[in-house]
Amino acid sequence: xxxxxxxxxxxxxxxxxxxxxxxxxxxPTADVTDRLAITHGTTVVAIRYADGVVxxxxxxxxxxxxxxxRAIEKVFPADRHSGVAIAGAAGPAMEMVKLFQLQLEHYEKxxxxxxxxxxxxxxxxQMVRGNLxxxxxxxxxxxxxxxxxxxxxxxxxxxxxxxGGRYExxxxxxxxxxxxxxxxxxxxxxxxxxxxxxTVDLAITALFQAAxxxxxxxxxxxxxxxxxxxxxxxxxxxxxxxxxxIAERFAALLEVLAGxxxxxxxxPETSVETRSDER
Amino acid sequence: xxxxxxxxxxxxxxxxxxxxxxxxxRGRSLVATVYDGGILICAENPSSTxxxxxxxxxxxxxxxxxxxxxxDQLRIAGVRAADIKGYAYSREDVDARSLANNYAQIxxxxxxxxxxxxxxxxxxxxxxxxxxxxxxFHILYDxxxxxxxxxxxxxxxxxxxxxxxxxAWSEGxxxxxxxxxxxxxxxxxxxxxSADDLEVALLERTAERRAFRRIERSDLPALLPVAPAPAExxxxxxxxxxxxx
Numbered sequence: 168x169x170x171x172x173x174x175x176x177x178x179x180x181x182x183x184x185x186x187x188x189x190x191x192x193x194x195p196t197a198d199v200t201d202r203l204a205i206t207h208g209t210t211v212v213a214i215r216y217a218d219g220v221v222x223x224x225x226x227x228x229x230x231x232x233x234x235x236x237r238a239i240e241k242v243f244p245a246d247r248h249s250g251v252a253i254a255g256a257a258g259p260a261m262e263m264v265k266l267f268q269l270q271l272e273h274y275e276k277x278x279x280x281x282x283x284x285x286x287x288x289x290x291x292x293q294m295v296r297g298n299l300x301x302x303x304x305x306x307x308x309x310x311x312x313x314x315x316x317x318x319x320x321x322x323x324x325x326x327x328x329x330x331g332g333r334y335e336x337x338x339x340x341x342x343x344x345x346x347x348x349x350x351x352x353x354x355x356x357x358x359x360x361x362x363x364x365x366t367v368d369l370a371i372t373a374l375f376q377a378a379x380x381x382x383x384x385x386x387x388x389x390x391x392x393x394x395x396x397x398x399x400x401x402x403x404x405x406x407x408x409x410x411x412x413i414a415e416r417f418a419a420l421l422e423v424l425a426g427x428x429x430x431x432x433x434x435p436e437t438s439v440e441t442r443s444d445e446r
Numbered sequence: 447x448x449x450x451x452x453x454x455x456x457x458x459x460x461x462x463x464x465x466x467x468x469x470x471x472r473g474r475s476l477v478a479t480v481y482d483g484g485i486l487i488c489a490e491n492p493s494s495t496x497x498x499x500x501x502x503x504x505x506x507x508x509x510x511x512x513x514x515x516x517x518d519q520l521r522i523a524g525v526r527a528a529d530i531k532g533y534a535y536s537r538e539d540v541d542a543r544s545l546a547n548n549y550a551q552i553x554x555x556x557x558x559x560x561x562x563x564x565x566x567x568x569x570x571x572x573x574x575x576x577x578x579x580x581x582x583f584h585i586l587y588d589x590x591x592x593x594x595x596x597x598x599x600x601x602x603x604x605x606x607x608x609x610x611x612x613x614a615w616s617e618g619x620x621x622x623x624x625x626x627x628x629x630x631x632x633x634x635x636x637x638x639x640s641a642d643d644l645e646v647a648l649l650e651r652t653a654e655r656r657a658f659r660r661i662e663r664s665d666l667p668a669l670l671p672v673a674p675a676p677a678e679x680x681x682x683x684x685x686x687x688x689x690x691x
Contacts, residue, residue, distance in 0.1 A: 168527045168548045170519075181533075184526060190534060269533055276501050276525045 296331025
């Protein structure tokens with residue numbers, strides 16, 4: 168059982184306790200991506216809406232040009248009123264989420280009250296910053312953090328860079344390889360005070376369009392029934408949507424998109440005959 | 447030249463035990479009991495911020511009586527040990543028995559080797575899948591561990607409170623009845639305890655992960671038995687509790 172003298176006490180900081188007990192892994196000393204194919208998580212988005220925040224992430228993990236996992240999860244509850252979504256090297260990212268969840272719970276138990284949302288966001292920033300030596304060797308982790316601020320009565324979201332820079336976004340944030348496309352879709356569709364349904368649909372569209380353009384982002388897998396993980400964070404807490412609801416919304420989106428495609432004529436492929444004509 | 451006096455080891459241990467017991471008896475007591483939905487821990491505690499009962503892990507609670515800084519130090523060490531174990535192995539591998547053994551080792555070590563024993567009695571409670579799996583470990587200032595399966599009382603007047611609890615307790619009490627039994631036992635025949643004197647927390651069997659739940663003071667009056675009406679304003683249908691015959 169760990170005991171410390173008062174001046175030497177790590178306090179409610181679980182990550183510091185883990186380091187003190189020698190359980191934290193050493194950062195690699197050389198670029199690991201040179202020799203190994205590292206599993207990467209890809210696209211996640213967070214969107215603020217009327218009641219809080221929607222967080223969503225696709226289910227694909229890639230190692231180089233291969234799909235290493237079809238059903239990985241990238242959106243997690245951090246505690247009752249906040250969530251974290253990860254992009255980047257999957258191993259260190261999962262570890263970071265686990266440590267972050269424990270950090271918040273540990274603080275709450277030791278101190279008898281939870282951290283403010285701001286405090287939680289800063290904690291995650293420090294963890295990302297602590298990962299910088301590993302990021303320099305190819306194991307970067309770039310999370311999103313979102314939560315319902317009970318003191319302000321509103322949803323808030325934060326994105327990070329590899330140095331631990333913490334940037335609060337007012338409306339939405341995206342991270343990962345497909346974030347450019349997903350972010351653009353959200354940017355065009357965002358309006359103040361969106362309803363839950365509209366926001367979930369916007370997140371679904373963003374992930375679909377990212378998967379359409381980015382090979383590392385997974386689309387809906389209708390064959391296996393694997394759909395993005397989507398969660399809402401409101402005053403009632405973190406709540407993950409049922410797969411059935413997401414499947415239904417995806418089906419509606421596919422119908423709309425297929426309807427649009429049905430009437431369009433395709434630019435003809437360069438045919439063998441034309442090529443022979445040219446010769 | 448001065449020679450140190452010889453003191454028999456029996457005397458040393460007895461003095462330390464008396465010292466610890468005296469310290470513990472200065473504070474107020476605490477009752478933990480199983481009920482049909484889990485485990486109820488009820489402490490007499492006029493402070494609403496300095497807690498005697500708190501959460502250690504998903505299904506494990508801690509309670510202490512005696513010297514606050516000493517049992518709070520033990521509580522934090524327990525939270526750390528549990529969180530580290532759950533982090534290094536798995537959440538399922540954290541159990542009350544192992545924590546209780548750890549606490550017993552520390553208290554025993556301090557009792558025999560330090561100048562001053564810890565003036566505390568602590569409880570490690572774990573709610574199981576069924577009532578038969580509930581565990582209550584009561585650990586004394588000298589590291590003695592007692593494994594109880596119905597209820598346990600910590601503190602100075604433990605014997606008298608346990609005797610009252612024995613009369614009020616029966617198998618399969620619901621929350622209201624268990625709370626009434628615990629509050630009645632803590633109060634004794636001459637006193638009445640109100641919500642402001644109590645700290646109550648539960649380990650709920652049906653909880654998904656974190657089973658520990660504090661019952662806030664504002665929610666307590668609804669659960670407490672109706673206090674016997676004061677003499678100047680008698681309630682029409684008479685006092686809820688039969689007067690002592």
